[in-house]
Amino acid sequence: MKSSVDRLLIIDDDADLRNLLLKRFRQSDLEIDEASDVATAKRKLYEHTYDLIILDLVMYPESGYTLFELLKEDVKLKWIPLIVLSGSNDIEDKVKCLELGADDYVTKPFQFKELKARVSRLLSRARQFEQLAFRDPLTGIYNRRYFNNHLSVELQRVQRYPSSVSLALLDIDRFKSINDKFGHPVGDQVLKGLTKLLKANLCQTDLLARYGGEEFIVLLLDTKASEASIVIDEILQKLRILPFSYTDQIPAFTFSAGIAQWEPGLNETEWIHRADQQLYEAKQKGRNKVLI
Numbered sequence: 301m302k303s304s305v306d307r308l309l310i311i312d313d314d315a316d317l318r319n320l321l322l323k324r325f326r327q328s329d330l331e332i333d334e335a336s337d338v339a340t341a342k343r344k345l346y347e348h349t350y351d352l353i354i355l356d357l358v359m360y361p362e363s364g365y366t367l368f369e370l371l372k373e374d375v376k377l378k379w380i381p382l383i384v385l386s387g388s389n390d391i392e393d394k395v396k397c398l399e400l401g402a403d404d405y406v407t408k409p410f411q412f413k414e415l416k417a418r419v420s421r422l423l424s425r426a427r428q429f430e431q432l433a434f435r436d437p438l439t440g441i442y443n444r445r446y447f448n449n450h451l452s453v454e455l456q457r458v459q460r461y462p463s464s465v466s467l468a469l470l471d472i473d474r475f476k477s478i479n480d481k482f483g484h485p486v487g488d489q490v491l492k493g494l495t496k497l498l499k500a501n502l503c504q505t506d507l508l509a510r511y512g513g514e515e516f517i518v519l520l521l522d523t524k525a526s527e528a529s530i531v532i533d534e535i536l537q538k539l540r541i542l543p544f545s546y547t548d549q550i551p552a553f554t555f556s557a558g559i560a561q562w563e564p565g566l567n568e569t570e571w572i573h574r575a576d577q578q579l580y581e582a583k584q585k586g587r588n589k590v591l592i
């Protein structure tokens with residue numbers, strides 16, 4: 301999941317300018333990465349995650365303009381704030397960049413203080429946007445929209461670089477009766493309690509999201525179905541043994557889960573469907589179990 305320190309990528313062929321920005325932004329407690337050309341930028345954008353991008357226009361051999369399509373159409377990159385930092389004071393360049401999706405345009409020479417203010421404003425907007433668009437307000441974890449976007453990104457990656465990736469779909473058992481018996485607020489506490497337990501027992505690289513009312517989904521990287529099943533089953537065991545310590549004053553409950561490992565040729569929908577079929581089986585077979 302995202303770390304709390306914001307990461308910037310500076311794409312500029314001017315080494316002096318990159319060094320200056322590196323130094324000044326680091327003093328502002330931001331993490332900075334740099335790329336001196338478009339090819340390096342593409343590689344870094346693919347390998348890492350950034351919260352804001354500062355892009356130069358005049359660069360060799362490829363100009364900054366050649367990055368716009370990737371930056372504004374890729375599902376992983378399209379919401380990252382983009383500031384163009386250019387020596388061109390030409391109104392045509394300014395308009396074109398804004399039309400292509402830049403969030404701001406700053407001309408060189410510039411005052412660092414002004415650039416920093418623009419960076420801060422865009423970062424805070426992006427954080428608010430993430431909360432509203434991609435987070436579940438009750439549990440604070442990612443929502444279905446974010447998960448689906450991320451799953452497409454992950455699928456592209458695994459198609460390129462094959463590895464074991466598994467999906468787990470979890471559904472709380474007889475949740476309706478918990479609501480009926482104890483009331484909706486207690487039901488909400490159960491959802492929060494399970495979120496806490498899942499977060500405490502999953503890896504940093506696993507992506508957890510609330511997929512529906514009382515349904516959670518987990519993407520487990522570098523994990524075979526058999527391994528994912530063990531991880532999720534251990535969580536279910538903990539719920540049986542320690543219902544109260546983890547979930548402060550809420551009734552004991554269980555969940556059922558279905559696991560599916562990605563196989564070549566499966567698209568997102570088919571992959572989730574496989575996990576869902578196993579979840580359905582688990583419910584049929586009496587609930588409170590994890591099936592592959």
Ligand code: GH3
Nearest residue numbers: 471472473474475476477479484485487488513514
């Ligand atoms: P099963 O074991 O077959 O999954 O049964 P179930 O009762 O868990 O399944 P069902 O789909 O019948 O009920 C899900 C319930 O979850 C119904 C809905 O009111 C409740 N629910 C959905 N979202 C929330 C929420 O945010 N808070 C609370 N308290 N309840 C919710």
Ligand code: MG
Nearest residue numbers: 313356358359
């Ligand atoms: Mg340049």
Ligand code: MG
Nearest residue numbers: 471472514515
């Ligand atoms: Mg359900």
Ligand code: MG
Nearest residue numbers: 471472473474
């Ligand atoms: Mg349920």
